[in-house]
Amino acid sequence: MFQILVADSISEEGLAPLISNESIRVIQNKVSEVEDILHEFDALLVRSATIVTEELLSKMKNLQIIARAGVGVDNIDVTAATKQGVVVINAPDGNTLSTAEHTFAMMTSLVRHIPQANISVKSRNWNRTSFVGTELAGKCLGIIGLGRIGTEIAKRAKAFSMTVQVYDPFLTHSKAEDLGVISTSLDDVLSLSDIITVHTPLTKETKDLLSYDNLAKTKKGVYVINCARGGIIDEQALVTYLENGHVAGAALDVFEVEPPLDNRLLEFEQVIVTPHLGASTKEAQLNVASQVAKEIVHFFEGKPVTSSINLPTLSREVFEKIQPYYELANKMGLILSQCMKEAVKEVNITYAGLVTELETTFISKSLLSGFLKSRVASTVNEVNAALIAKERGITFGESYSSSTSSFSNSITVKVIGEKNSFTIQGIYVADYGTRIVMLNGFKIDFNPSGHLLYIQHTDRPGVIGRVGKLLGDIEVNIATMQVGRKEIGGEAIMILSFDAPLQDDTVKTLQKSQDIVSVRKIDL
Numbered sequence: 001m002f003q004i005l006v007a008d009s010i011s012e013e014g015l016a017p018l019i020s021n022e023s024i025r026v027i028q029n030k031v032s033e034v035e036d037i038l039h040e041f042d043a044l045l046v047r048s049a050t051i052v053t054e055e056l057l058s059k060m061k062n063l064q065i066i067a068r069a070g071v072g073v074d075n076i077d078v079t080a081a082t083k084q085g086v087v088v089i090n091a092p093d094g095n096t097l098s099t100a101e102h103t104f105a106m107m108t109s110l111v112r113h114i115p116q117a118n119i120s121v122k123s124r125n126w127n128r129t130s131f132v133g134t135e136l137a138g139k140c141l142g143i144i145g146l147g148r149i150g151t152e153i154a155k156r157a158k159a160f161s162m163t164v165q166v167y168d169p170f171l172t173h174s175k176a177e178d179l180g181v182i183s184t185s186l187d188d189v190l191s192l193s194d195i196i197t198v199h200t201p202l203t204k205e206t207k208d209l210l211s212y213d214n215l216a217k218t219k220k221g222v223y224v225i226n227c228a229r230g231g232i233i234d235e236q237a238l239v240t241y242l243e244n245g246h247v248a249g250a251a252l253d254v255f256e257v258e259p260p261l262d263n264r265l266l267e268f269e270q271v272i273v274t275p276h277l278g279a280s281t282k283e284a285q286l287n288v289a290s291q292v293a294k295e296i297v298h299f300f301e302g303k304p305v306t307s308s309i310n311l312p313t314l315s316r317e318v319f320e321k322i323q324p325y326y327e328l329a330n331k332m333g334l335i336l337s338q339c340m341k342e343a344v345k346e347v348n349i350t351y352a353g354l355v356t357e358l359e360t361t362f363i364s365k366s367l368l369s370g371f372l373k374s375r376v377a378s379t380v381n382e383v384n385a386a387l388i389a390k391e392r393g394i395t396f397g398e399s400y401s402s403s404t405s406s407f408s409n410s411i412t413v414k415v416i417g418e419k420n421s422f423t424i425q426g427i428y429v430a431d432y433g434t435r436i437v438m439l440n441g442f443k444i445d446f447n448p449s450g451h452l453l454y455i456q457h458t459d460r461p462g463v464i465g466r467v468g469k470l471l472g473d474i475e476v477n478i479a480t481m482q483v484g485r486k487e488i489g490g491e492a493i494m495i496l497s498f499d500a501p502l503q504d505d506t507v508k509t510l511q512k513s514q515d516i517v518s519v520r521k522i523d524l
């Protein structure tokens with residue numbers, strides 16, 4: 001039974017896929033109310049209220065996945081989650097329309113002074129001269145960040161007959177052309193726009209993007225809007241430009257500190273505010289909750305998640321093609337780590353044939369995670385494998401080869417240690433399965449599963465018989481046996497499989513037997 005902590009207020013209807021699932025138990029409580037049992041949860045579902053810190057993560061020892069019912073993951077320490085091997089997912093587009101509509105509502109309210117006029121009339125005043133507004137038609141809207149929400153704003157602005165200038169360093173010309181917007185520099189957007197609205201994530205680059213210097217480049221009488229993240233507009237700088245009248249007004253849904261209890265901006269008549277309401281519609285809350293709920297169910301069913309922040313995202317069709325290679329690679333990693341018992345400096349993976357047409361990064365991460373699993377104390381999986389390898393000074397390379405050594409596809413891995421190196425090659429054949437076809441330079445053919453023994457020995461009459469007798473004498477049944485050698489009378493290997501794990505003493509006994517060079521137990 002998987003246990004999920006739903007720590008923030010989330011649409012009950014959206015949680016239905018989790019609540020109705022018999023293998024999942026949903027507990028709806030704040031983190032502070034379940035401090036004693038935090039280690040029991042497999043999943044954590046939050047909106048923006050719960051701050052997922054490294055400290056909280058360290059208490060949630062069983063945690064496998066964090067889901068953010070919304071876009072921004074800035075309330076989650078994604079680096080700490082990644083290190084702990086926890087998958088982080090979000091609902092990237094469930095609240096796009098609601099936030100775009102809210103931004104537009106803020107824009108029209110701002111230029112027509114609707115909130116101020118509303119308060120005035122309710123105070124029994126009938127003052128029609130103080131609230132003369134500005135038309136949107138014919139004005140220039142500057143959009144900083146033309147992602148999902150920025151795009152919806154642009155479409156609506158066009159319908160309102162506005163000219164749209166956009167600054168987004170990652171915007172393609174064709175998208176700008178399709179939307180009928182002008183893609184230009186930040187300076188142009190700043191100096192030409194009558195209204196500027198920001199729709200970027202909050203990052204090192206976008207923090208204080210509308211700074212003292214950049215606000216100085218704007219038109220006198222400009223309006224600014226932030227329905228993205230507090231901190232993209234420098235609040236101190238905005239106070240200065242509102243005070244000196246350069247900025248005519250601002251509409252803010254988000255703040256550097258929320259709630260903004262001690263914030264000078266709230267004192268300005270020409271600043272209109274909402275309490276982070278962009279995504280607060282029934283539709284958006286249902287969308288984001290059901291998006292992440294379905295993703296969590298997929299995750300626990302071992303299916304790929306499509307909106308992960310710290311894993312490559314794959315569609316189900318793509319994952320189905322990758323799956324056999326993904327599983328093969330993980331087994332190859334496990335075999336390598338059990339055969340190569342020394343410090344490793346490099347892991348080089350070469351893909352050949354059909355597999356090169358697939359998303360190999362995902363396959364490589366699966367291999368690395370198999371390889372590192374028995375070497376590190378912490379949880380290691382596809383999420384944090386590359387990071388852990390880097391921390392341990394293991395370089396990791398991926399390349400493609402046109403030579404498939406007569407197989408339709410192959411994955412070859414060479415691990416280079418301080419003293420030795422070890423190479424393994426695996427293949428996948430539809431309707432036949434995955435096979436290891438080369439181990440440490442020896443041609444072989446075995447199914448990588450179960451409990452195996454890898455014996456390196458001298459190719460001499462009687463060795464195979466001695467191994468069989470020795471195991472027979474202690475009632476160990478050999479399920480299958482494969483042999484391989486480089487030349488007659490030279491070095492050779494045996495791969496034996498068993499129905500149950502072998503005892504370490506058995507391995508030691510075999511190790512002492514005549515003509516046996518080394519013995520390695522491999523559990524897959």
Ligand SMILES: NC(=O)c1ccc[n+]([C@@H]2O[C@H](COP(=O)([O-])OP(=O)(O)OC[C@H]3O[C@@H](n4cnc5c(N)ncnc54)[C@H](O)[C@@H]3O)[C@@H](O)[C@H]2O)c1
Nearest residue numbers: 072099145146147148149168170199200201227228278279
């Ligand atoms: N107020 C709310 O309730 C609410 C709701 C949803 C989203 N949001 C916030 O709105 C923002 C936008 O969300 P989205 O879904 O459109 O995100 P998105 O990822 O689809 O778009 C972000 C855009 O910003 C651009 N960008 C990144 N760095 C930039 C930079 N330095 N300069 C200019 N452009 C840059 C990206 O290229 C991208 O096109 C996010 O901060 C999100 O957290 C707020």
Ligand SMILES: O=C(O)CC[C@@H](O)C(=O)O
Nearest residue numbers: 047048070071072279280
């Ligand atoms: O949960 C919310 O209401 C805020 C959502 C919004 O800020 C987001 O980033 O998706």
